[in-house]
Amino acid sequence: MDSISGMRLIQSFTNEEFESRRFAERNQENMTANLKSVRLRSMFGPIIDLLNNIGLVAVIVFGAWQVMEGEFTIGLIVAFLAYLRLLQSPVRNFSRVISIVRQSAAAFERITEILETQPEISDKGNAIELPAIKKKIEFKSVDFAYDETVPVLGNLNLTMKAGQVTALVGSSGAGKSTITSLLIRFYDPQNGTIKMDGHNIKDVSLKSLRGQMGIVSQDIILFNGSIRDNIVYGKLNATDDEIIESAKAANAHDFISAFPDGYDSQIGERGVKLSGGQKQRIAIARALLKNPQIIILDEATAALDTESEHLIQQALSRLMKKRTSIVIAHRLSTIHDADQIIVLEKGQVLEKGTHDQLMQNNGRYKQLHDLQFPQLSDIKYLAT
Known part of the structure; x- marks a missing residue:
């Protein structure tokens, strides 16, 4: 296979x-x-x-x-x-x-x-329904390791405010994707707690927790079927008008309509008949249709050409509007306007602040920024 x-x-x-x-x-x-x-x-x-x-x-x-x-x-x-x-x-x-x-x-x-294999992550017997997030997400003294001999997160403490954009940056292996996996409860931390508006996520039902979240990642998963089937996966009872509206918001309607069968076009195994940008926009349309409270973007614009990235950035802006957004990014140009940027290193918070604050700190974030945009640092050096 x-x-x-x-x-x-x-x-x-x-x-x-x-x-x-x-x-x-x-x-x-x-x-x-x-x-x-x-x-x-x-x-x-x-x-x-x-x-x-x-x-x-x-x-x-x-x-x-x-x-x-x-x-x-x-x-x-x-x-x-x-x-x-x-x-x-x-x-x-x-x-x-x-x-x-x-x-x-x-x-x-x-x-x-x-x-008969029992899932490691399951609801408690008295799990409650998680209400819509209105205040904040908190990680308190969180320790986690996939392998006990190799810790990924150590005594992690961070806060993400509801309705704001929080960006997670850092070198590979710093723990960025692990944080989102813990938030979705694909795994549970060995120590510490994760709370949403004061509710420990271990005490709420998985359906109510994950039902508030939408994910758009770099590695897009599409099913073998039609474009409609893949978009409607975000909301199984969605009407045609809702599907088209979400596709338009994701800048996907035009290229979908250009196919001979439109929304009923078959995309093949893992969307093999679509380009990378087209697959990303279908994934965004799927997330928009779900209308989540929390949106997680894991390198959603990586490895795309400039035109596709521009279209997807427009779609992501609509997706992130009035939502709690967590953005994992290596392209620092995509997170300049984030409300909070958290710099991770070896599973711990090294720095946090806005783009301007972190640039003034001359810390790890500025080092990463200068590595990606050496021409800007050269211009500033010559200007001084």
């Missing part, structure tokens, strides 16, 4: 022969296992037939001896042979059923093992 969805990558690296060999090896392993299974199953028939024939020989030999002794009649022997013949077919069929049952039992065990 990975080879099919990653066909372009395979072709770009000219690794078709490698993938063919790998497929042939897996196919050979599968064939060997199937042959072994068939060989074992094929033994049941001859064994059952052998046992049946032994039974026939035993009846004939024992019956002949009893006839000579005058204990049995020939008619009684014929009756025994007839009964034995009638028994052979059910016994043979039963052996086949046993083989099928054993195969089914093995498959059933694997399926039930998956179905």
Whole structure:
């Protein structure tokens, strides 16, 4: 499946022969296992037939001896042979059923093992409904590690005000995406608490928590189906007017209408028939249709051309309007107007403030900014 969805990558690296060999090896392993299974199953028939024939020989030999002794009649022997013949077919069929049952039992065990796996994150027995956020989101003394030996966040304390744009910046591995994953409760911290308007998110239902959030990430997930199917995923009972309105707000309506089938156009596996910018705008339309209280943007404009980025920035501006927004960004030009910028380093808050405040501090944020815009720092140096 990975080879099919990653066909372009395979072709770009000219690794078709490698993938063919790998497929042939897996196919050979599968064939060997199937042959072994068939060989074992094929033994049941001859064994059952052998046992049946032994039974026939035993009846004939024992019956002949009893006839000579005058204990049995020939008619009684014929009756025994007839009964034995009638028994052979059910016994043979039963052996086949046993083989099928054993195969089914093995498959059933694997399926039930998956179905009975309990999620690590679940609602408490007395979970409450989370009301719409109006004040703030707080991380208090939060510790988290995917692997106990490698901590990601350590004693993290930060506050994000409702209705404002909070940007998270820092080097790779600083913990930016982990913060949003904890907020959505894909994971729970080992220590500390995360609160929304004073409610510990562990005490609220997952549906009410995640129902307030919309996510637009760099790695867009689209399902194999129509454009309409993917947009309506944000609100399953949405009307056509609502779908079109959200697409217009996401600057997606024009390119969707240009397709022969419009909103019913098929986009292929993971949206393979769409460009990167088109996929991003469909994801934004999906988030707009959901109308979330909190919007999380994880590198939503990365790896896009200038024109697509401009269109998406317009759509994101509409999406973020009057919402609590959390923006993870490596392109610092996209967060100059953020109400609060939090600079993370090794899982801790290094700096926070507005763009102008952080630039005046001459700290880590200014270093990152100057690395991205060296020409601006050169101009200021010459001006002084």
